[in-house]
Amino acid sequence: xxxxxxxxxxxxxxxxxxxxxRQFDGFFAVKNVNFRLARDSVHAVIGPNGAGKxxxxxxxxxxxxxxxxxxxxxxxxxxxxKMPAMAKRGVVRSFQISAxxxxxTVQENVEVALLRSSGIAWSxxxxxxxxxxxxxxxxxxxxxxxxxxxxxxxxxxxSYGRKRVLELATTLALEPKVLLLDEPMAGLGRxxxxxxxxxxxxxxxxxxxxxxxHNMNVVAQLADTITVMVRGEILAEGPYDxxxxxxxxxxxxxxxxxx
Amino acid sequence: MTTIFxxxxxxxxxxxxxxxxxxxxxxxxxLGLAVIFGMMNIVNFAHGAxxxxxxxxxxxxxxxxxxxxxxxLVIAPLSVGLMGIAVERFxxxxxxxxxxxxxxxxxxxxxxxxxxxxxxxxxxxxxxYAIPAELAGGRNLGFMFLPNYRAWVLAASLVVCLGTxxxxxxxxxxxxxxxxxxxxMLVQAFGIRVPRMIMLTYGAGVAxxxxxxxxxxxxxxxxxxxxxxxxxxxxxxxxxxxxxxxMGSIVTGFLVGLIEGLTKAFYPELSSTVVxxxxxxxxxxxxxxxxGSRLDNAGGPHEAPAExxxxxxxTQMVLVVTxxxxxxxxxxxxxxxxxxxxxxxxxxxxxxxxxxxxxxxxSFGHAMFLGSAGYVCGHAAKVWGLTPELAILTGxxxxxxxxxxxxxxxxxxxxxxxxxxxxAFAQMIYFVALQAPFxxxxxxxxxxxxxxxxxxxDLSNPVNLYVFVTVIxxxxxxxxxxxxxxxxxxxxxxxxxxxxxxxxxxxEIDHYKCVAFTLSAALAGLAxxxxxxxxxxxxxxxxxxxxxxxxxxxxxxxxxxxxxxPVIGAFVVVAMQNYLAxxxxxxxxxxxxxxxxxxxxxRRGIVGEAAAWWRRRKPHGAGPVPAPVQAASGx
Numbered sequence: 001x002x003x004x005x006x007x008x009x010x011x012x013x014x015x016x017x018x019x020x021x022r023q024f025d026g027f028f029a030v031k032n033v034n035f036r037l038a039r040d041s042v043h044a045v046i047g048p049n050g051a052g053k054x055x056x057x058x059x060x061x062x063x064x065x066x067x068x069x070x071x072x073x074x075x076x077x078x079x080x081x082k083m084p085a086m087a088k089r090g091v092v093r094s095f096q097i098s099a100x101x102x103x104x105t106v107q108e109n110v111e112v113a114l115l116r117s118s119g120i121a122w123s124x125x126x127x128x129x130x131x132x133x134x135x136x137x138x139x140x141x142x143x144x145x146x147x148x149x150x151x152x153x154x155x156x157x158x159s160y161g162r163k164r165v166l167e168l169a170t171t172l173a174l175e176p177k178v179l180l181l182d183e184p185m186a187g188l189g190r191x192x193x194x195x196x197x198x199x200x201x202x203x204x205x206x207x208x209x210x211x212x213x214h215n216m217n218v219v220a221q222l223a224d225t226i227t228v229m230v231r232g233e234i235l236a237e238g239p240y241d242x243x244x245x246x247x248x249x250x251x252x253x254x255x256x257x258x259x
Numbered sequence: 260m261t262t263i264f265x266x267x268x269x270x271x272x273x274x275x276x277x278x279x280x281x282x283x284x285x286x287x288x289x290l291g292l293a294v295i296f297g298m299m300n301i302v303n304f305a306h307g308a309x310x311x312x313x314x315x316x317x318x319x320x321x322x323x324x325x326x327x328x329x330x331x332l333v334i335a336p337l338s339v340g341l342m343g344i345a346v347e348r349f350x351x352x353x354x355x356x357x358x359x360x361x362x363x364x365x366x367x368x369x370x371x372x373x374x375x376x377x378x379x380x381x382x383x384x385x386x387x388y389a390i391p392a393e394l395a396g397g398r399n400l401g402f403m404f405l406p407n408y409r410a411w412v413l414a415a416s417l418v419v420c421l422g423t424x425x426x427x428x429x430x431x432x433x434x435x436x437x438x439x440x441x442x443x444m445l446v447q448a449f450g451i452r453v454p455r456m457i458m459l460t461y462g463a464g465v466a467x468x469x470x471x472x473x474x475x476x477x478x479x480x481x482x483x484x485x486x487x488x489x490x491x492x493x494x495x496x497x498x499x500x501x502x503x504x505x506m507g508s509i510v511t512g513f514l515v516g517l518i519e520g521l522t523k524a525f526y527p528e529l530s531s532t533v534v535x536x537x538x539x540x541x542x543x544x545x546x547x548x549x550x551g552s553r554l555d556n557a558g559g560p561h562e563a564p565a566e567x568x569x570x571x572x573x574t575q576m577v578l579v580v581t582x583x584x585x586x587x588x589x590x591x592x593x594x595x596x597x598x599x600x601x602x603x604x605x606x607x608x609x610x611x612x613x614x615x616x617x618x619x620x621x622s623f624g625h626a627m628f629l630g631s632a633g634y635v636c637g638h639a640a641k642v643w644g645l646t647p648e649l650a651i652l653t654g655x656x657x658x659x660x661x662x663x664x665x666x667x668x669x670x671x672x673x674x675x676x677x678x679x680x681x682x683a684f685a686q687m688i689y690f691v692a693l694q695a696p697f698x699x700x701x702x703x704x705x706x707x708x709x710x711x712x713x714x715x716x717d718l719s720n721p722v723n724l725y726v727f728v729t730v731i732x733x734x735x736x737x738x739x740x741x742x743x744x745x746x747x748x749x750x751x752x753x754x755x756x757x758x759x760x761x762x763x764x765x766x767e768i769d770h771y772k773c774v775a776f777t778l779s780a781a782l783a784g785l786a787x788x789x790x791x792x793x794x795x796x797x798x799x800x801x802x803x804x805x806x807x808x809x810x811x812x813x814x815x816x817x818x819x820x821x822x823x824x825p826v827i828g829a830f831v832v833v834a835m836q837n838y839l840a841x842x843x844x845x846x847x848x849x850x851x852x853x854x855x856x857x858x859x860x861x862r863r864g865i866v867g868e869a870a871a872w873w874r875r876r877k878p879h880g881a882g883p884v885p886a887p888v889q890a891a892s893g894x
Binding site: 061063082083084087088092093094095099100101102103104108109111112113115116117120121122123124125126127128170171174 | 741742744745746747750756757759760761763764765767768
């Protein structure tokens, strides 16, 4: 392990993988992937259905455990860490199917994240409102994300687009250093896509962002670097124009119904 | 005579045979559970009752109509299976799409009704059922004596188990079944009538249980309660084996029977608890079970709005003051003994609601905390001579410790598995209470002194006692109210809404769940300890599984996930028991009926429905309303 770490320790990269592999009953969803996420960049992973993007994403976010290989965060081996530990290191993910706490109000959703980051989540008898400005900070975040008027709405009753915005607000409440977004535009209408794209543009300041996304317009607009995956392996990597002109990438995508 | 490790070999082989016979029943019942669960995602809590009905029917057929064993072996499974089909068609079908918990609660209610009604008609004592003449006697194998009937049970159960395995895993019908489990819509699109298939599967699973019952009739005594205790062991078997595979259920069933047999031969004191110990070890080492490939859907989001809103501090103040005032006035019109009993159960139900309502972990074993705290508190007051407050503290601490250990193991599984694991642990504690030297066994721990509170307040004075209980209840209630509203309570609700999201925000969800479970156990223990001081007795009823069912009933009837719901539910149930005490076993039938009605028509409970009604009346004023738990969209 030490030898691996020496080999790929590189301060320019926040997250790196070394021969990362995940098998499902003999099928390689991700196979020997060496992936690097450059600091302060927006990096998109694309590929046809079944290419292994989501599996790679789930491995990086600790939703899945790898069969083989290593993951490094800031040069440290984090292969065995669990999701909460990653969140505490500042690596926070979003979900493809929007993940809000449906039975909590919009305001309460954001407060939950703030409770964690302000370290009072274990207070068993205290009240939230009187504590370290959590309520005020949540309200400020909601204003910034245009959700202030829905603060008292049950999150489960929000429209789909607003749920995604709320999820982003909750994630950013933790002020993560690395933001991992799983298909942030999935299921959104054109108007919402514009809004969420703008929010991601704003959120990237001072952060590293990794996203898995199907919408090529969004990818072209946001991403500095694009990784193309096919059949569990990395096919190409580089800026949008370079990747889009790559004949292998074109071959992988032709004949498939893809937007 | 030869001995093996000091045990005569004939005894050892005899116990092993008995273990195998028990294992045959575990295998047949867990197999039926697995088939039903695989198809419908319902844990059939009526499985034990259906097994019992098979045996009872065989007994009735013989005693009233003179119909013998071999005919009963056909008639009983068919009739009980038909009843199962009716249950699926008219009741269970209404619950698809809701949380699996409701199926479990409904079948539990049905089991209570069946068991209560049959006890009422035929008494609860065991009835003998003769071995059929063809299978009487036995043969000497040289190393042991093999009764023919036992050999027949083993052979028959093997045929039934392997036959079921063959149908499900190797035939076209089985392929449709398995496909419909994975994707019912798709199979429906192939032109297969999935609802009918589900109905028949349930019927078949139930018939299997009834057939096991007929096979069991000559081995065990036939009684209305024969299924309930067996079912709990079968649940432990299911947790040990993992519900994933049919073959897994069969192998685990026989294996557990053998382990029990071995224990009976070498260390009989442990034989009734060994299954649960094995379960604990499996949970520690391999939480998905020996044959389970994956853990149950741990992170599924609950889509619909649920849970109570946090009310403002002023509303809470008004609530507590009103509650205190009515409790102070109540003894003027209501018998204080009733009030104290109701308050103790209200505290118990509120403690249960903390974990079931706000943490969405429905425990089916909370009786273990009420019961064990009662015993320890009683023992501390009676034998160690502690003052009541110290005795209560000791009892409460015991329950908390028990909660910490059992919770630490149980939270490795979620949903219905969590319910089964807690039920199994509680059964283990029940057996400990039955056998331990200081509990007084069937008689209970009697003559617990009320003593002098802090050494100077005489609790044998009825006014002092009433005030004492009121203070404890109100204190517990306020504590729970604050807990729910605290940052910790908020995180707990968030976790119950969406585990994976909570993890991704950096919460170690298992720690939160474990602490919540321990707190709930401690408060249940406070109720149990207080009960021992007030009633001056700690008894087995408080540790029995039916007590775990009662607290569930109180909470669901009153309104799960609401502050006042469990309190109101407890008062209603205790009042009902007081006024209906003359009806004997019919009380169980009424309990079961209320369960069924609550689950089918009334899922928010009294307080939840009232709040919903209030909100419909004034659409803008009030906050959100607790809604019934909806299906996890993950599966």
